[in-house]
Amino acid sequence: MDVVPSELNSILPDEIMDTEAIVMEDSLPVASPTSVSMETEVPEIFSLCSTATSTQMTLALTTPTTTDSVPCTMNSGTQLLLTPSVSSSQCHTPAPAPKPTTLVAGGLQKLSAPFTLSANHQLILNKVGSSSGVDAKSHGTPLLKHEGQKLVVTTISKGGQPIVLTLPHTAAKPGTVVRTGDATVQPQQFKVVAIGGRTELKPVVGVQTVSTASQLGSSSPQTASQNQQLKTVQTVKPVQTVAVGGVGTSQFKTIFPLAATPSVQQIQVPGSRFHYVRLVTATTASGTAHNSSPSINSASSQPAKPLVVNTAPMRMSVPIVPAQTVKQVVPKPLNSTAQVVPTQTQQRLIMPATPLPQIQPNLTNLPPGTVLTSAPGVGNVGYAVLPAQYVTQLQQSSFVTLASSASYSTTTGIQTQARMPLNGTLSVSESTTRPRKPCNCTKSQCLKLYCDCFANGEFCSNCNCTNCFNNLEHESERLKAIKACLDRNPEAFKPKIGKGKEGESDRRHSKGCNCKRSGCLKNYCECYEAKIMCSSICKCVGCKNFEESPERKTLMHLADAAEVRVQQQTAAKTKLSSQISDLLTRTTPALPCGGGRLPYTFVTKEVAEATCDCLMEQAEQAELSSQPQAVAERVILEEFGRCLMRIISSAGKAKMDCSINC
DNA sequence: GAGTTTGAAACT
DNA sequence: CAGTTTCAAACTC
Known part of the structure; x- marks a missing residue:
């Protein structure tokens, strides 16, 4: 089974091939957090186990602290559930225990499912009905055959080292986890790359097994599978489901199962904010896997609510190590908000429905049905490079939907469909939280580092650029540009x-x-x-x-003063606005018809003028009658009193009328 | 808003 | 690796 041609790997930057994030050690006891020697900050033990039934198997993600664990339950054929796990090595399914022969320490089971370890060190668990898979020995790799969901795990290590493997299965063949590679080697670092595809599975973490690998490397597939035992799986960091080397940034990994046939693998370039999405066509998997492939979404940093992922091709996102950088929007934890809604012809991932500040940018430029062509010269393998920010933006969009069409007939393309927010415009919040300015590139096509968007690993969005190629529509050009930049400077996209x-x-x-x-x-x-x-x-x-520079200090002082002024002005405006608002509130009748109006609100201009007229009339009469001043004043005051009485009376009458009418 | 200045990126 | 050119952002008027 051909997973990822080596030629495609050769296209990708070398960083992808680096393996630094996860150390794999062979001699660790099952689910023993304390014994984990991986380079983890907060080690998590990830155990994979299956039930004896064919309907369900459990992927248990546990951690010493239990706070970040996200167990996964994979329903046969259709769903993978991520559920909280407390214990480190228990299967979460209530199903009967697996066959004794497959039971290993901690309740884990031997792998009995078929899998393929490709020449480029990709481990594939296939939904292959027959046992005529690739000859493992002929490829120097083991092969396990399995009728469960296809699971692809890629180390992407040039050294080709161990991999991990997980797999759900049927009742007859309890779900299993496999480890490949040579167990005799020293603790190794490897990178688990995105898993995807039709039967996309999320490579959640690194995996540790207890098996001796010599068994795997030298024995026949069947033998190897019997000897394979899953021990533990670890994430590198609490919030991380895919271990990645290099300077990470707050990112998500995402799998875009954009087409029905091609699988998708996502690759994280160490230190890069780009997400490489590799499309893989499982040539031997055939279409039978279409309806039964589970998708696994890896753990998020949040305590997990059950996450149900449907079998349909979908996009999955995995938060990776948060980094020191900064400009990026903090990824929204995937925990409980992502849902997948399968359809007959499309697979949709409905993103978190909470109000989101970021909208995926260039999907606005993508007409529905945009086809992303395969990578040139790589046969039926296509790939795309997505910047982390873009992924984040996608995830944060309320309405973003990437869909693949089941009717998509070729294996050389990816059909994507983007659904934008209903109003098609950016929200206020999104515009205000946007971390960067729009670019104005005119000649670089936004494919050079002159372009801030490109340099930051972002797609252009709402920019003023012309002839922009920094979007999904020009993915191939973009990929080439990225590669060119990385060739010139491998750290071009690092902060x-x-x-x-x-x-x-x-x-x-x-x-x-x-x-x-x-x-x-x-x-x-x-x-x-x-x-x-x-x-x-x-x-x-x-x-x-520099520190002691007087010019710098002056500038700093000026800047501080300006900032203070701005703050003061802001505060003053806020206060004034508040006062105006309060005044308006006070002068606005609290009740309709004036029933609750304050007394002074009845003294309108007209009422005041009328009152004055009455007082003036009394003054004139007193004057005409030659009344003493004291008398005149008394008459005027008495008239004022009567006016007040009339006002009060009118107010009361109005209130009564209102009460009656209302 | 147009023109100028500036320095990183790209190129030779 | 250094010099030059290109480019887009920052700045000035």
Whole structure:
């Protein structure tokens, strides 16, 4: 079974091939958190076990703290449930225990399901009905045959190391987890790459097994499978379901099962904010897997509510290690809000329905049914590169839907359909929370690092650029551009502002600036723009952006003063607005018909004028009658009293009338 | 808003 | 690797 041609791997940046995130160790006891030696901050034990029945198997994700665990339950054929897990090695399904022969320590089971470890170190569990799979020995890889959901796990390691494997299965063949690779090797690092495809499965974590790998590497597939035992699976970090090396950023991994046939694998480039999505066509899986392939969505950082993922191709998102960087929108935990709604002809993932600040940008440019062509020269394998931000934006969109058409007839393309917010416009919140400015590129097609969007790993969205290729419609060009940038500078997409050396400022520019005329006190300077001081690695001339610089201090003071003024103005405006609002509230009848109006609200201009007229009339009469001033004043006051009485009487009458009428 | 300045990125 | 060109953002008027 051909999973991912090596030629495709060759296209991808080398970083993808790096394996640093997860250490795999063979001798760990089952589900023993304390014994885990992986490079984890908060180790989680992830156990995979199945029930004796064919209907359900459980993927239990546990952690010593139990706070971040997200157990997964995979229903045969149709659903994978992620449910909280407390214990570290228990199957969560209430089904009877598996056959004794497959039972291993901690309730885990041997792998009896077929799988394929491809030449490029991808482990595939296939829904292959027959046992005539690839000859494992001929490929130097083991093969297990299994009639369960197809599961693809890729190490992407050039070294080709162990992999992990998980798999659900039928009653006759209890779900199993397999580990491949040579167990005799030292603890190894490997990267679990996105799993996807029709039968997309999320590679949640690294996996540790107890099996001795020699069994796997040298024995026949069947033998290997019998000897394979799943021990533990670990995530690298609490919120992370896919271990990835390099400088991570707050990101999601997402699988876009965009077409019915091709599987999708997602790859995280260490240190890159791009998400590589690899489309894989399982040539041997055949269409039989279509309706029974489960999708596994890996654990999120949040305590998990059950997450039901349907078998239909869908998009899955997995949060990865949050990083130091910053410009990115904090990914929305996937925990409980994502749902998958399968349809006959389309697979839809309805994203969290909560009000979301970010909208996927360039899907606005995608007409429904946009086809993403396969990668040139790679046969029926297509791929796409998605920036993390984009993924995040997608996830945060209330209405984003990526769908694949079941009627899609070829295996060389991906059909995507984007559904935008109903109003088709960005919300206020989204516009205000947008982390970057729109670009204005005109000549670079937004495919060079001149473009901030591209440099930040984002698709252009609501930009003012012309002839923009930084979108899904030009994915192939975009991919080439990314590769070109990475060829020039492997760290091109890594954050420029990183940690400084010990003793230095916490943050400093990774390359330093080269300013010559700005004194590093204008935003031309990347250091100044990032609000950090120049460091020893800067090559700037006439730098004034250092700690004791009087110019810098002056600027800082001015900036502070300006900020204070802005704050004061804001506060004043807020206060005034509040007062006006309060005044309006007070002068607005609390009840219709004036029933609850305050007394003074009855003294309108007309009433006041009428009252004055009455008083003036009394004054004139007193004057005409030559009354003493004291008498005149008394008459006027008496008239004023009567006026007040009339006003009060009228108010009361109005209130009564209102009460009657209402 | 048009024109200028600036420095990173790209190119040679 | 250095010099030059291209580019888009920052800035000025």
